Amino acid sequence: MIAMRGITKRYVMGDQEVRALDGVDVDIKRNEYVALIGASGSGKSTLMNLLGCLDTPTSGSYLLNGRDTATLDDTELARVRNREIGFVFQSFHLLPRMSVLDNVAQPLVYRGTPRGERLKRARESLDRVGLGNRLSHRPNQLSGGQRQRVAVARALVGEPSILLADEPTGNLDTRTSAEIMALFDALHGQGQTVIVVTHEPDIAAHCRRTVRMSDGRIVEDRSNADRVTEHA
Amino acid sequence: MQALLEAFRAALVSLLANRLRSVLTTLGIVIGTASVIAVVSLVQGFSESIKQQLAGLGGSTLTLEAVNTNENILFGKINRITFEDLETLRYRVPGVAAVAPVMIVQTPNISYRDRTVTSEVRASTADYAPVYGRFPVKGRFIASADDQGRRRVAVIGNELVEELNLPDDPLGEYIRIGSEWFRIIGVMEKQGDLLGFSLDNYVVIPFDVGRAINGNQLRPFMQVSFTIDDVDQVDAVRDRAKRAIQTARAGTADDDTFRIQAADSVVKQFEEITRTTTAVVGGVVGISLLVGGIGIMNIMLVSVTERTREIGVLKALGATRRDILVQFLLEAALLALLGGLIGIAIGWGAGALIASLIPGFPPAAVPIWVILGAAGFSALVGVVFGIMPASKAAGLDPIEALRYE
Ligand SMILES: Nc1ncnc2c1ncn2[C@@H]1O[C@H](COP(=O)(O)OP(=O)(O)O)[C@@H](O)[C@H]1O
Ligand SMILES: [Mg+2]
Numbered sequence: 001m002i003a004m005r006g007i008t009k010r011y012v013m014g015d016q017e018v019r020a021l022d023g024v025d026v027d028i029k030r031n032e033y034v035a036l037i038g039a040s041g042s043g044k045s046t047l048m049n050l051l052g053c054l055d056t057p058t059s060g061s062y063l064l065n066g067r068d069t070a071t072l073d074d075t076e077l078a079r080v081r082n083r084e085i086g087f088v089f090q091s092f093h094l095l096p097r098m099s100v101l102d103n104v105a106q107p108l109v110y111r112g113t114p115r116g117e118r119l120k121r122a123r124e125s126l127d128r129v130g131l132g133n134r135l136s137h138r139p140n141q142l143s144g145g146q147r148q149r150v151a152v153a154r155a156l157v158g159e160p161s162i163l164l165a166d167e168p169t170g171n172l173d174t175r176t177s178a179e180i181m182a183l184f185d186a187l188h189g190q191g192q193t194v195i196v197v198t199h200e201p202d203i204a205a206h207c208r209r210t211v212r213m214s215d216g217r218i219v220e221d222r223s224n225a226d227r228v229t230e231h232a
Numbered sequence: 233m234q235a236l237l238e239a240f241r242a243a244l245v246s247l248l249a250n251r252l253r254s255v256l257t258t259l260g261i262v263i264g265t266a267s268v269i270a271v272v273s274l275v276q277g278f279s280e281s282i283k284q285q286l287a288g289l290g291g292s293t294l295t296l297e298a299v300n301t302n303e304n305i306l307f308g309k310i311n312r313i314t315f316e317d318l319e320t321l322r323y324r325v326p327g328v329a330a331v332a333p334v335m336i337v338q339t340p341n342i343s344y345r346d347r348t349v350t351s352e353v354r355a356s357t358a359d360y361a362p363v364y365g366r367f368p369v370k371g372r373f374i375a376s377a378d379d380q381g382r383r384r385v386a387v388i389g390n391e392l393v394e395e396l397n398l399p400d401d402p403l404g405e406y407i408r409i410g411s412e413w414f415r416i417i418g419v420m421e422k423q424g425d426l427l428g429f430s431l432d433n434y435v436v437i438p439f440d441v442g443r444a445i446n447g448n449q450l451r452p453f454m455q456v457s458f459t460i461d462d463v464d465q466v467d468a469v470r471d472r473a474k475r476a477i478q479t480a481r482a483g484t485a486d487d488d489t490f491r492i493q494a495a496d497s498v499v500k501q502f503e504e505i506t507r508t509t510t511a512v513v514g515g516v517v518g519i520s521l522l523v524g525g526i527g528i529m530n531i532m533l534v535s536v537t538e539r540t541r542e543i544g545v546l547k548a549l550g551a552t553r554r555d556i557l558v559q560f561l562l563e564a565a566l567l568a569l570l571g572g573l574i575g576i577a578i579g580w581g582a583g584a585l586i587a588s589l590i591p592g593f594p595p596a597a598v599p600i601w602v603i604l605g606a607a608g609f610s611a612l613v614g615v616v617f618g619i620m621p622a623s624k625a626a627g628l629d630p631i632e633a634l635r636y637e
Contacts, residue, residue, distance in 0.1 A: 049631055054547075055630075055631050087549075107549045109238045
């Protein structure tokens with residue numbers, strides 16, 4: 001489903017060059033549950049953004065569902081984000097002026113889904129995350145955990161092939177973090193492919209596979225079940 | 233269509249979220265549109281009322297009148313229409329139907345019992361009524377027999393009944409015009425007033441009677457209105473009449489000493505004035521609308537900056553550049569349209585108020601095309617000035633936008 005080869009991402013700041021990613025090869029298959037861990041600044045978010053087609057690599061190839069993303073233009077990348085990817089961010093990133101229901105329905109707007117159908121699917125998605133009774137609230141009327149659930153519902157509403165979460169529990173307390181991770185576990189159990197960026201071992205422990213990054217490279221890639229190191 | 237509807241919804245939500253700011257932003261547009269609507273409504277009301285006054289004088293009525301330049305008047309060399317011209321028109325121009333000469337009689341004092349007023353005394357023939365399309369509401373108009381018999385009879389304008397303190401039924405009463413007594417045989421229909429001047433303050437007497445009163449004044453002030461047999465022949469008859477008069481005058485007068493024009497050319501002249509005024513006002517106000525547009529552009533740029541993160545989120549959710557562009561363009565257009573609509577309402581009110589405060593000023597009239605034009609133009613201003621902020625929003629890099637604090 002995901003095949004990355006020799007991916008690099010460089011940023012030029014003044015006369016300095018930052019190698020945010022320095023040759024990443026990674027494959028992720030359907031219904032995997034992957035934790036992307038590593039120290040701050042190791043390149044996790046950069047990789048996440050490339051996986052989600054929010055950004056393009058400096059070099060290397062990225063095949064998503066068999067399609068070479070290098071050949072896609074701006075509009076096609078937007079389409080891929082809309083159909084294939086569901087994002088969950090650390091700071092929720094809900095739309096403050098819209099109701100919970102409209103927030104969740106928003107991705108379907110860009111598919112041209114009629115409003116009635118959109119709201120129906122948004123309601124179903126909110127039911128999935130256990131928030132079926134907060135439809136007309138504004139995001140600022142919800143707790144952090146509830147907001148993140150709304151964000152998950154929004155990521156799921158378009159039935160994406162990959163759920164990408166960048167530090168989804170970074171702004172939450174331990175108990176709510178556990179609830180969100182339980183939700184991810186359940187989604188994975190229902191067949192969803194999930195990739196979670198985190199620097200907390202507790203969170204990573206929920207996943208079936210752990211990919212550790214350091215200085216823009218993958219330094220460890222192991223399955224949590226058998227704890228066998230596949231990469232050095 | 234569906235996408236446009238969505239963008240419209242989104243734009244509306246965002247404007248409603250900032251109600252006060254939205255309204256304040258549009259102030260420039262509000263003022264601009266309000267002034268156009270106010271001025272145009274006054275000008276239009278004015279020209280409407282003039283047109284109504286002149287209605288009935290259709291394209292088939294032509295008027296022969298003298299042309300005098302300022303120089304002529306200065307040197308006392310005043311051109312006039314003569315009785316010979318009248319004869320020429322009557323008998324030597326094929327295609328001419330009814331001919332109604334109007335001669336002003338130089339004795340403006342009119343009395344009834346102990347009342348004396350000044351009025352315009354017109355000497356004319358029986359054809360006056362059909363040619364001008366004005367008829368008596370009481371009694372009858374002057375007949376040919378009155379003219380031939382030099383009868384001292386008069387048809388009076390509606391206003392004079394009150395001015396002279398005449399009885400409600402003034403038929404048969406005698407009024408004095410200058411030194412002669414006239415019997416009232418008819419009262420003309422009411423015409424109303426134009427710019428505060430009554431159009432019903434006049435007396436019509438038989439043409440030959442007027443001629444006799446004017447007496448030795450050989451060249452009185454006169455104009456001749458006439459109808460033609462076939463409306464489609466207006467231009468042909470006019471040319472024929474012109475040549476006939478020139479021939480009859482046999483070189484004693486140039487053709488620029490008189491003119492023959494359709495009565496509705498007066499209407500056309502007023503329309504021309506109205507158009508020019510409207511265009512000038514439109515231009516001036518167009519500039520103020522541009523200023524309003526810059527205000528909108530400004531606030532939209534602020535709004536794009538404020539909502540940078542939100543735009544990043546929308547892009548992450550799959551919004552294309554085009555989706556973002558359309559949403560912000562619509563928002564700017566809607567904002568400007570809102571200003572335009574408020575402006576139209578205020579301008580309408582202001583026009584009506586001004587018209588009612590000036591005595592004798594005709595009521596303001598706002599034609600629908602002005603309203604649609606003003607609304608359309610303000611929306612257009614929004615779109616034009618929204619292009620820059622909207623493309624700025626559309627071009628944002630999603631990652632940087634998401635990271636924006
Ligand atoms: N837009 C950018 N411009 C310059 N440097 C950047 C930019 N984005 C990320 N970086 C750098 O790339 C490296 C990796 O960043 P990131 O992927 O955010 O790390 P992580 O998410 O693992 O903390 C860091 O050194 C960071 O400073
Ligand atoms: Mg990060």
